[in-house]
Amino acid sequence: MLGEGILKGLAETARNFAGSFVSKERLTTVEYPEQRIPTAENARVFPFLVYDGTDWEAGLRCVACQICEKECPPKCIYIEKSKDKKPDYVGKMQIYPVRFDIDVSVCMSCQICVEVCPFEAIKMDTDFELSTTDRFGGLLHDRKQLARSNEYYHTIHPTEAAEVDGRLAEEKVKAEVKAKAAAEAAAAKAAAAAAAPPKPAEAAPPARPAETATAPKPAGGGE
Amino acid sequence: MLQQADQIFILLRNWIVGFLPAGWQTAAGVVLGVIGIVVVFPSLFAIAVLMERKGLGRMQNRLGPNRVGPFGVLQPIADAIKSLTKEDIVPLNADAVVHFLAPVYLVVVAFMGFAVLPVGRNMVLVDMDASLLFYFAMGASTEVSIFMAGWSSRNKYSLLGAMRAVAQMISYEVPLLMSSIVIVMMTGSLSLVKIVEAQNQYTWGLPHWYIFTPWGLAGFVMYAISATAETNRSPFDLPEGESELVAGYFTEYSGFKFALFFLGEYLGMLSISGLGTTLFLGGWSAPLAALNWVPSWIWFFSKVMLSIVVLIWVRGTLPRLRQDQLMNFAWKFVIPMTLLNLFVAALWRFMGDGWLRWVVCSSILISVYVVAGRTGMQREHFGPRSYRYAE
Numbered sequence: 001m002l003g004e005g006i007l008k009g010l011a012e013t014a015r016n017f018a019g020s021f022v023s024k025e026r027l028t029t030v031e032y033p034e035q036r037i038p039t040a041e042n043a044r045v046f047p048f049l050v051y052d053g054t055d056w057e058a059g060l061r062c063v064a065c066q067i068c069e070k071e072c073p074p075k076c077i078y079i080e081k082s083k084d085k086k087p088d089y090v091g092k093m094q095i096y097p098v099r100f101d102i103d104v105s106v107c108m109s110c111q112i113c114v115e116v117c118p119f120e121a122i123k124m125d126t127d128f129e130l131s132t133t134d135r136f137g138g139l140l141h142d143r144k145q146l147a148r149s150n151e152y153y154h155t156i157h158p159t160e161a162a163e164v165d166g167r168l169a170e171e172k173v174k175a176e177v178k179a180k181a182a183a184e185a186a187a188a189k190a191a192a193a194a195a196a197p198p199k200p201a202e203a204a205p206p207a208r209p210a211e212t213a214t215a216p217k218p219a220g221g222g223e
Numbered sequence: 224m225l226q227q228a229d230q231i232f233i234l235l236r237n238w239i240v241g242f243l244p245a246g247w248q249t250a251a252g253v254v255l256g257v258i259g260i261v262v263v264f265p266s267l268f269a270i271a272v273l274m275e276r277k278g279l280g281r282m283q284n285r286l287g288p289n290r291v292g293p294f295g296v297l298q299p300i301a302d303a304i305k306s307l308t309k310e311d312i313v314p315l316n317a318d319a320v321v322h323f324l325a326p327v328y329l330v331v332v333a334f335m336g337f338a339v340l341p342v343g344r345n346m347v348l349v350d351m352d353a354s355l356l357f358y359f360a361m362g363a364s365t366e367v368s369i370f371m372a373g374w375s376s377r378n379k380y381s382l383l384g385a386m387r388a389v390a391q392m393i394s395y396e397v398p399l400l401m402s403s404i405v406i407v408m409m410t411g412s413l414s415l416v417k418i419v420e421a422q423n424q425y426t427w428g429l430p431h432w433y434i435f436t437p438w439g440l441a442g443f444v445m446y447a448i449s450a451t452a453e454t455n456r457s458p459f460d461l462p463e464g465e466s467e468l469v470a471g472y473f474t475e476y477s478g479f480k481f482a483l484f485f486l487g488e489y490l491g492m493l494s495i496s497g498l499g500t501t502l503f504l505g506g507w508s509a510p511l512a513a514l515n516w517v518p519s520w521i522w523f524f525s526k527v528m529l530s531i532v533v534l535i536w537v538r539g540t541l542p543r544l545r546q547d548q549l550m551n552f553a554w555k556f557v558i559p560m561t562l563l564n565l566f567v568a569a570l571w572r573f574m575g576d577g578w579l580r581w582v583v584c585s586s587i588l589i590s591v592y593v594v595a596g597r598t599g600m601q602r603e604h605f606g607p608r609s610y611r612y613a614e
Contacts, residue, residue: 001593001596001597002595006541009540017282017539019284020282020285029285029286
């Protein structure tokens with residue numbers, strides 16, 4: 001009969017209306033500022049800089065290589081290199097960023113900076129409440145605002161952070177082994193040099209690879 | 224005491240008017256009545272908007288507004304402040320005068336309708352002999368306002384919305400009138416006060432409301448359908464269909480003018496519910512003789528709000544009709560049914576008292592309803608597409 005469907009529909013909405021007062025499962029609304037859903041582990045919003053230890057300035061992993069700055073599609077990263085050097089997690093002396101700014105209003109959360117970073121220094125944060133009352137200065141986050149501890153990284157992305165830590169530890173061990181071998185070799189050389197008359201061509205083998213590694217760079221840039 | 228509660232507003236008016244010199248008393252009484260209407264119905268509008276937003280939310284398993292005040296009850300006030308402080312934008316090419324007049328005209332006309340509605344015993348601003356005619360004249364002129372808005376905006380969506388509105392409202396004006404004429408036939412009067420008085424009688428404690436007769440029930444259903452279409456409510460909200468026409472005829476309205484359109488629409492809803500209450504649901508009369516001690520205006524306003532609740536419920540349930548479905552429904556189903564209802568009412572009148580007229584009248588209405596619903600309103604089945612010239 002005509003109108004039967006309308007009555008059925010009215011019954012359905014009435015059931016929903018009454019049901020929303022009775023059963024909690026029907027009301028899927030999360031009242032946001034008071035209630036929150038925990039963010040998913042692979043959520044990503046805006047990059048941050050990881051630091052080890054407790055002092056953010058000393059522990060920053062970033063070595064100001066500027067790869068992320070160059071790769072960033074919307075060009076929202078601004079890096080200034082330091083003149084002096086400080087030791088990184090391996091103990092090697094590295095330059096560090098004096099200035100590391102990211103513009104929130106330009107960043108598109110693409111995670112390319114994270115993917116290109118060879119030092120595991122930049123990662124994606126899950127904090128999405130980035131609004132500010134100052135639309136010029138407030139949207140440009142400097143390195144102090146961007147710095148987050150490795151522990152924080154572990155809390156937001158536990159799996160990924162553990163993986164990164166493993167890799168870094170491996171590299172550290174490798175570096176230590178290499179350093180030890182180099183030291184041993186140097187010691188052996190020194191011993192040999194002390195025993196035999198010195199040959200100037202083989203005087204400093206550990207220093208040479210570093211020189212050959214840096215030497216092609218200016219040539220490549222010139223071409 | 225109860226007598227006084229029933230007549231409290233009349234006594235209040237007489238008391239205030241008593242302070243004035245004799246020559247001014249009539250005019251002051253009318254002004255006070257107007258103030259009453261202008262205060263009460265916009266407050267009901269605020270309540271209706273809140274009910275609609277909360278109720279629709281619950282029907283969709285949402286919470287609805289709950290931020291302003293406890294449970295969001297102050298939301299209408301926040302909305303009012305928002306629309307008052309918003310910028311009023313008039314398009315460069317718009318006809319500024321007509322663009323301004325359209326919302327004002329809509330609200331004025333919507334208020335005019337309340338002048339003849341009896342909201343309680345002795346509580347009617349203007350007791351005309353032909354108040355039903357006056358009411359329909361006022362109700363029909365809202366179409367002018369809507370067309371003014373659509374035309375003056377100089378915007379294709381506004382104009383499309385206005386064209387749809389005019390087509391729809393004129394089509395549904397006919398069944399609206401036809402379903403009300405039945406009441407006039409039975410009462411023998413166009414005065415709404417007399418129509419309510421005719422229904423304010425009781426047999427065995429039950430009221431003589433017109434909805435409790437076969438022709439009255441049929442008339443009420445037709446009236447409800449046409450009233451929904453008349454006020455551009457869902458499922459007949461084609462003139463403002465958000466998904467296809469931005470906002471229809473008030474696309475180019477912002478700020479307070481938009482609020483006036485909103486107010487006009489809800490006032491139209493309230494007044495057409497009030498008329499439906501007056502015609503079919505016994506106006507201010509109590510639903511049981513035993514409940515006659517409750518003030519009459521309470522009954523009127525609770526019936527009106529109940530109608531609003533039903534309108535909200537329907538809005539939460541039905542999707543929007545297509546334009547051709549809308550027109551087919553009006554001209555092929557509702558209007559023939561109202562014509563039949565006229566005939567049935569006449570039959571009822573001349574068959575005299577007795578159970579026979581109940582059987583005859585109900586069976587005619589039900590059988591025609593079923594047959595017309597089966598044949599006339601059946602869904603068109605489109606076969607596979609065939610091409611005459613291609614291939």
